[in-house]
Amino acid sequence: MTTSAPIRIAMIGLGWVFTEVWAPLLANPGFRVVAVFDPDDGALARACDAFPAARALSAVEQLDPAEVDLAVVATPNHLHAPVGASLLRRGIAVFIEKPVCLTVAEGALLVEAEREGGARVLAGTAAWHRADVKALRAQVDRLGPLRTIELSWVRARGVPGSVGWSTKGASAGGGALFDLGWHLITIGLRMIGWPAVWDVVGSVSSDFLGRKGFGASWHVGGERRAEPGAGQVEDPVEDTVRASWRTRTGVFFVLTTAWASHIALDRTRIAVEGADGRAELDCTFGFSPQRSGASSLRVLTSGRIEDVELPDEPVGTEYRTQFGLLPTLLADPNQPGAATGESVRIVDLIERIYHSAGVALTRAPGLRAG
Template sequence: MSLRVAVVGLGWAARTIWLPRLAAHPGMTVTTVVDPSPAARAAFADDAASVRVLSDPGELSPDLVDLAIVAVPNHAHSSVAGALLRRGIPVFLEKPVCLSRAEADELALAEQEGGAVLIAGSAARCRADILALRRLVTSVGDVRHLRLTWVRANGVPGTDWFTRHDEAGGGVLLDLGWHLLDTALFLLGPVEFDQVVGATTHDFVNRRASRAAWREEASEPAGTESAEVEDTARAFLVTDSGVSVSLLTSWASHAAHDSTTVEVHGSAGTAVLGCTFGFSPNRLGGSSLTFTQDGRTAPVPLDEEPVGAEYDRQIDALAGLLADPAQRGRAVAAARRTIDVIERIYESAARAAGSHKPEEVPA
């Protein structure tokens, strides 16, 4: 039996990632789309006359849909998802699941009150190379250190709300950094972080040339004086068991190509994955995985897969997740761990920035 799916939000993610994949999946039927923009609704209606087109997610109900995929701007993630959950509609929510600890608490309450399950988007966990790396973790012995980087050459999002703090909640740390932290927790398990320090910078976000040319939007481009968020975040974390994690993520840099690296250093060896997360075409080749022990480095075979295959896997898993009662509360618990680290990185960066403000000179 096909799942009846509503897609809430008709921006880049819905049009490029979700709608084409849902349309091609034999177990999914998009019955409804929702967007407040008349232009977005009209453009969709021209292409899919058989789908119900709504302006307000409040018009959705459990008798109309089995699942709502929420792909709205960041500031509306928790409010839209929470309202749907309270009406008993299961929700698949794009990252970032929430922008604060308080929003995580609200989502937990909505899930309990409505009796519907929240499923969180975790694209990196569904990549074949990350799954292969996780299987290799047992070979490194006791894990001592993780190093995760996702650096773009020029990749500041072109949608204007991404660079406005009140709508995005933050910059690259909430965008790309969420994927890296989710990957770290996937590899380490549900750990607690005793120590968190971080720094953020904004050297590229106001440069028009740093905009992601591959992600065009019909809105004002990034690279204006209104940009209010960081384009680069660096952090160092230490778990309660003494495992250290270093994190670097950038929307733009001095590099020539986009790249992602995940290293797992252990007592018995080191595993290194080189790849590129996301959809940017500015990448070098596919993925490579190596294992180093006693001075010898050996490649680990990987099956190549098309860009975006991790999103296909997420859709494949939806029916099973919806049917599993154990999923209730899991997404919120994972989001709490991730947003807690992100807030602590921002707090550390703010303290560091404040301590370096120039002293006022009396008149």
Template sequence: MSGLGATAPADGGPIRTAVVGLGWAARSIWLPRLERHPAFAAAAAVDPDPAVRATAAREHPGPALLASVDQVRPEEIDLAVVAVPNHLHCAVACALLERGVPVFLEKPVCLDSAEAARLAEAERSGGAVLLAGSAARCRADVRALAELAAKIGTVRHVDVSWVRSRGIPSAGGWFTDRAKSGGGALVDLGWHLLDVLTDLLGPVAVDQVVGSVTDDFLHDGAWRAVWRKEAPTAAGGDVEDTARAFLVTGNGVSASLRASWASHEPRDVTAIRIEGSAGTAELRCTFGFSPNRDGGPVLTLTRDGEPEAVAVPDEEIGAEYHRQLDELAALLADPAARGRAVADATRTIGVIERVYASAARTRR
């Protein structure tokens, strides 16, 4: 085993991958892409529920079916993609890392700073690498925006928002139970936005944080995410459907953030606007898989009052996850990857905790 844990079969074949947790994300995002990607082989599918395993076997007959992560062995598996409910992320990832199995952990990587510390220790003690990160930064339009940012001088301010029209996931299920989800739209959508913000600004410290949260739509089942094709459940929960925050970094760059599962907007829109000393770059698109979107992404560069449309590569919805697998294959072979995901997650969850703390001080 190398310093990162097992990284690939000895014969140089594809990366043998186990998908842990067989919910919507595993069956709709990860298993289909692992089966198509030449660098990976979907070797195992893990879930404690026999009925869920049976459904996965019908949809994806290739992987071996396992009932527990205890059956995932480092000599047989090169990478485990952990896609269990949020409150199980840390425990499952730590169990694998401590046995020497490299892990890619779906967002949110952790639910609080204490979990981030546990993950860091598991990575150190087990000798296997933890990988993480939002697929959003792998989108072609987000990468084009990052390249455009080099043309607008010193960055002064960034606006990031992901506002859904109707998109509360699993209303009444674990997504809206704070003990299991860690939070609402801020943890779910906001983690993607903060990850993109880190990609644009670098891993800078955030000195100041203020925020607010609301739940105007949470208790009405009409605002649930019907495109996820989940069985209707009773509306409600104890998390926010909208979070707003204002941040100031240690080097003086400000950022505003809005994450909304539901709103009065007609379409789901993600908007990222970077204001620089020599111009502004703005991207309007839709993250995620919701069909409630307006056409393709629009990228604009504005200097001296003159807007200029910038071409963006056309790609199918979800292409960023295939590109993320490209990056995972490279990271598994990179010794410098050790500790990077934990450091990013520690910064991200620290900001999220401070937004919630600020909101708690002012919410009535």
């Protein structure tokens, strides 16, 4: 690969994330889709129509390391780590959509495959690249020694649906915690340098799963569901998680994630409090049309309130920002091991939250890792 040549992309998994996120981004002339794979013949045909120069694969193993610079793994969750590891071992760099892995053991599998194949893992946590999140991060140093970080992403009606893999434990690995919580945990812990985590407590519930009227309507096209959020769910995951923990450095975290709730509009809040002040970001993450309005960031110090000006950022800009960083990350000599290291930390915390909540995690058999 040269700096002037387009980056050659293989898309592995052609569902909603590909259709709504990756396909529009890959129209960029700096990238060229050379191969696509999905077990769904219809999805494969649509991808080939969108990218006529791409080769349709009948199996992931058909991908030739010599023809690709980066494989994007956007499969159902339970295949992320095994597919990623199989590609890495063959020397193919991968971008793995979140959740990168579903267990610490899967994370270790990716770490070893990255070393063995000499390729690198890149990982998706687009919310980190939001302009309002960047503005919040810029306020942290002025808050003094940190005491508390509150992380909340609560949807009004956003259950991914009862038909398909997203709400089934064997294929999704988990529910709102893996889906929404992965973003929040990344932001909260990365912001303070990934200190060790202690005293994890969590609870989960599924009060809205399968109830008509609480589905994510904006996911219908990608997942081809007739009535999102309606009907009996087999092997259900959680739709709501509440958790807390403290770090070795003394910061206390409170986390709430929910696919659905009794509020009228989706709401995301990240609040960081220190000895010298408190910063509060109110916004709406994701693609939901049920948005709470423009983002707001305010800093409170000794009874005074300062409103921080934020840019007007269109929905989805964070994905374009993340996408634009791919060439740099592919060339960065410090990148190997970085994404897998963070992913292991995240999934370790997620496993401990589920363990505290008494959840027995299930896994579907995926591709063989070796």
